[in-house]
Amino acid sequence: GQQVMQIPQYQHVQEGEDFTTYCNSSTTLSNIQWYKQRPGGHPVFLIQLVKSGEVKKQKRLTFQFGEAKKNSSLHITATQTTDVGTYFCAGRRDSWGKLQFGAGTQVVVTP
Amino acid sequence: DTAVSQTPKYLVTQMGNDKSIKCEQNLGHDTMYWYKQDSKKFLKIMFSYNNKELIINETVPNRFSPKSPDKAHLNLHINSLELGDSAVYFCASSQRGGRTGTNYGYTFGSGTRLTVV
Numbered sequence: 219g220q221q222v223m224q225i226p227q228y229q230h231v232q233e234g235e236d237f238t239t240y241c242n243s244s245t246t247l248s249n250i251q252w253y254k255q256r257p258g259g260h261p262v263f264l265i266q267l268v269k270s271g272e273v274k275k276q277k278r279l280t281f282q283f284g285e286a287k288k289n290s291s292l293h294i295t296a297t298q299t300t301d302v303g304t305y306f307c308a309g310r311r312d313s314w315g316k317l318q319f320g321a322g323t324q325v326v327v328t329p
Numbered sequence: 330d331t332a333v334s335q336t337p338k339y340l341v342t343q344m345g346n347d348k349s350i351k352c353e354q355n356l357g358h359d360t361m362y363w364y365k366q367d368s369k370k371f372l373k374i375m376f377s378y379n380n381k382e383l384i385i386n387e388t389v390p391n392r393f394s395p396k397s398p399d400k401a402h403l404n405l406h407i408n409s410l411e412l413g414d415s416a417v418y419f420c421a422s423s424q425r426g427g428r429t430g431t432n433y434g435y436t437f438g439s440g441t442r443l444t445v446v
Binding site (some may be wrong): 251253255259260261262263264265266304306314316317318319321322324 | 369371372377425433434435436437439
């Protein structure tokens with residue numbers, strides 16, 4: 219069955235540095251979504267990518283969808299303490315399929 | 330406020346008890362979900378309803394029974410609670426659009442932390 223894998227599982231970042239988290243699927247995805255969950259909070263939808271090779275930016279966050287639609291990445295520049303949390307990617311194989319979440323990348327920011 | 334609200338926020342109960350978690354959304358979404366998040370933060374889909382119809386029913390013990398009286402409400406009843414049921418349960422909703430099945434982001438509730446002792 220479809221599996222969505224995320225690496226790294228944990229990311230310790232110095233404030234001001236950049237980092238990237240990666241999401242890989244064993245099958246081609248129809249679309250991919252990214253969520254952020256603050257400690258003690260609930261997942262919050264960030265963005266959806268649909269097209270092959272798509273790149274979207276939200277301030278310091280850059281999201282990419284691979285050409286083969288089997289992988290995605292989230293790059294954060296100039297990390298701030300407000301970026302602390304767990305970032306999940308979630309993909310579905312077809313428009314009506316279930317959304318499969320990755321295990322998440324837990325980000326800790328050191329001032 | 331427009332939101333997905335679930336109650337209770339915390340639930341501590343003894344093994345063997347039966348409990349319910351309620352969820353309501355006022356976003357006008359047509360699809361609702363129950364997710365279980367374990368201690369390692371893994372989010373696992375349990376059930377999904379589209380316009381009151383069950384469309385996803387994952388491999389979940391039949392002690393868990395969802396009920397959707399209307400498309401704005403999705404409740405979860407759990408019988409004979411076990412220690413392994415301890416987790417955070419999230420309700421979520423989304424809009425599945427039109428014939429193409431265009432998907433939109435999920436809106437999650439704030440979660441119910443269930444502790445079985």
